[in-house]
Amino acid sequence: MERHVSTVEIVTELTRMRDISQNWRAHNAQIGFVPTMGYLHEGHLSLLRQANHENDHCVVSIFVNPTQFSPQEDLDVYPRDLEGDHAKIKETGAEVIFYPTDKVMYPPGYKTYVTVTELSSKLCGITRPTHFRGVTTIVCKLFNIVGPHRAYFGQKDAQQAFIIKKMVTDLDMDVVIRILPIIREEDGLAMSSRNAYLSPTERRAATVLHRALQNGLELFQQGSREPLLLQKALQEFISQEPLARIDYVSIVDPDTFLEPGENCQTLLAAVAVFFGQTRLIDNMTYSCDE
């Protein structure tokens, strides 16, 4: 895959983005795509590097998508840093930042939504009932504009990744979805743009998520495979941290996101916990094969 990249183009117009993509496709080039809300960390950059490695061209979108926030959530204060993101993206080899305005993506009178039923109302969907509808809608729109061959998402948002894969399968979208591993800070905290909200004490307390998930893994490896017992162990572990307020602790079958069956060989432990106003999520896969 030859490449002659000197600059990253910031594209705000939908028609320009489409032209770039159609020109690449007309030359039979493969397009990798990483949709983000910006304020990029190593997790995002790992997706970009992989997208760049597996495709001829790589597009990253930066769009803080209003339809996946509820009115009482952090849309207005969500961290933004285009200049910093631009510098980081340059290093990955990506060629285009698609950076549309709200008005381009949701003009007045906008009415169309993509919903993955059932899955969108579990786990994160309980406290955030319209969240996944916003995610699937914007991802569908971005795929239609960017026209990627492969799109990259992080395992940190496990339910999001699962729902997007389901949407792509159900709607017969011609895009390969690649899910890459969680990238963590040295002390185990999963990287997230929302970590920027944490006070120093909250930041220290937040390491309890990874420690709890690791503790659950050890129990699993010692033979404790009963989902309800694992769930209880995780809940108790997290509850020992006074700054942690649990939203949910769930043990699901990672192939269905439903309650695990009797002989389920692999379990997904997924947690959502508030530290002050900041809601963080994390997860870990427990597998008999490993």
Added chain:
Amino acid sequence: MERHVSTVEIVTELTRMRDISQNWRAHNAQIGFVPTMGYLHEGHLSLLRQANHENDHCVVSIFVNPTQFSPQEDLDVYPRDLEGDHAKIKETGAEVIFYPTDKVMYPPGYKTYVTVTELSSKLCGITRPTHFRGVTTIVCKLFNIVGPHRAYFGQKDAQQAFIIKKMVTDLDMDVVIRILPIIREEDGLAMSSRNAYLSPTERRAATVLHRALQNGLELFQQGSREPLLLQKALQEFISQEPLARIDYVSIVDPDTFLEPGENCQTLLAAVAVFFGQTRLIDNMTYSCDE
């Protein structure tokens, strides 16, 4: 546009349909697409001929889409005639009939739906609350499989056409939607596959729809532009036919499908009426320019 067509290929597999389409696109050919539920009449064939005329290749799909029928509707008895359709399609120059099974389109565990909010719960959406969700979902899926440059729909299903155009705009789909005029029988009845359900007396009674719409047009041309008065006139006209049972008579702004504003220059009169168990729809545009 040169063409060497000898046979029409009937494609049942999604992957085969995608291969054909991608091969055409790789040769920079333009693809026209006509989604249908089969049992083709002159209305459908007019779409096929136009699609063939405006594109290098033309695909027609035949799929009686279960998600746009409610449990008490006519899914099981909806008329089917693949052999007859095949013969008619041959004459139009279309090259591919995409003819998938229910299982290919909606495998077990299917969960994803596309909804155009507000518009889908008016007019036909009142008696058929899940109908348009089924329509937009299947059209989105078919577009993703067939990958057309242009897709063709009939004005007979005016609300459907409007909702599909809205979906395509909102979801940034790269498809041009072409809406072609209603094709009528000699006595004015709009062509519909459901006309096959009518008994001879119901068939005669059903001409009241076009006569009522024509009567409304004459009133409009004589200066009667008040939506409520036009609506009342149409209702009274149709009510004179004892076999007609009105579902709705609506006068809307064709650019919004909402109540027309004070100075609306163009009105759309849309009707849905039962004759026995058979529900027929029809519409006419009343314009000051004509």
